[in-house]
Amino acid sequence: MDLVEIERKREIGTAEESVRRHLSEAGWHxxxxxxxxDDYYSRPDVDFMETVECLRIRRNGASAEVTYEPPTTAVTHSAGDVIAKRETNVALGDGQADAAGRLLAALGMVHLVTVAKRRTLYRHPHTPGLTVAIDVVDNVGIFAEVEVLRSEAADGRELLEEIERGLGLTGFPAVDLPYRDLAMARSVRAWPAGLHLLSTGRPSQPSVDLGEVHRMIADIRCTSPRSTEEPLASPPQEA
Known part of the structure; x- marks a missing residue:
C-alpha cells in the first residue's frame, strides 16, 4: 500500500537544545x-521551484537515493502549512549517486542547488510510522520537522498536530518553503554564509525572515536557470 507522507517543519533556532531535551524526556529515542x-534538479521546460516539485539525489553516508515529489497544490498543502504527498524513492547502490547525477544531466535536467544538513531522527516506541527530525541546515538554520506516514492524509494531520502540541512545538513558526528554496534564496542573494554549520553545529546568522524569503523566491522564479543546450534535432520522418 502506498502511504502518504504528512509533514510540517518549524524553525526552532536557539531553542534546539530545549526541544531535544523535551523529546528525550517524553521517551523519544x-x-x-x-x-x-541533497542535490536538487529541475526540468529545463518546467520550473520546479514554481510548481514546488522535488527531484533530488540524496547522499547519506554510504547510501543514496533518488526522490521525486509531485507538485504542491491546494490539496497537498493545507492552510496550516501541513504538506501531504506520496513520494517516489529509488534506492541507489554503492557509487551510483554520481552516475545518477550524470544521467539526470544527460536528460537535460538543471542542477539547482546543493543542500547539506545534519539530521537527528527521533522515534517513539509506541508510535510507529512517526518521526521527528532535528535538522541543522548549512547556512540556513535549525528546524524541527514532524513526519507521519499514513494511508489517509486526514488521519496523519490529526496525529501530527497532536504530537506538535505534546512536544511544545506549536509556538515556533511553521515554514512552508523547502530547504531547497531557502538555500537558493541565500545563494542567489549572497546572504552572509557565516560559519559552516556542519563544523560548528550552530548557525551564525539570525532567524530566517520568511516574508523576505518569499519575496526572494518570487524573484528567483523569474530568473531560474534554464538549459543552455541546443535542442536535439528531430529524427528524419519516413515518407
Whole structure:
C-alpha cells in the first residue's frame, strides 16, 4: 500500500537544545546525527521551484537515493502549512549517486542547488510510522520537522498536530518553503554564509525572515536557470 507522507517543519533556532531535551524526556529515542547532502534538479521546460516539485539525489553516508515529489497544490498543502504527498524513492547502490547525477544531466535536467544538513531522527516506541527530525541546515538554520506516514492524509494531520502540541512545538513558526528554496534564496542573494554549520553545529546568522524569503523566491522564479543546450534535432520522418 502506498502511504502518504504528512509533514510540517518549524524553525526552532536557539531553542534546539530545549526541544531535544523535551523529546528525550517524553521517551523519544534519537538516532544519528547523520550528514545528508541533497542535490536538487529541475526540468529545463518546467520550473520546479514554481510548481514546488522535488527531484533530488540524496547522499547519506554510504547510501543514496533518488526522490521525486509531485507538485504542491491546494490539496497537498493545507492552510496550516501541513504538506501531504506520496513520494517516489529509488534506492541507489554503492557509487551510483554520481552516475545518477550524470544521467539526470544527460536528460537535460538543471542542477539547482546543493543542500547539506545534519539530521537527528527521533522515534517513539509506541508510535510507529512517526518521526521527528532535528535538522541543522548549512547556512540556513535549525528546524524541527514532524513526519507521519499514513494511508489517509486526514488521519496523519490529526496525529501530527497532536504530537506538535505534546512536544511544545506549536509556538515556533511553521515554514512552508523547502530547504531547497531557502538555500537558493541565500545563494542567489549572497546572504552572509557565516560559519559552516556542519563544523560548528550552530548557525551564525539570525532567524530566517520568511516574508523576505518569499519575496526572494518570487524573484528567483523569474530568473531560474534554464538549459543552455541546443535542442536535439528531430529524427528524419519516413515518407
Amino acid at each position: 534519537a538516532s544519528g546525527p547523520v550528514v545528508e547532502t
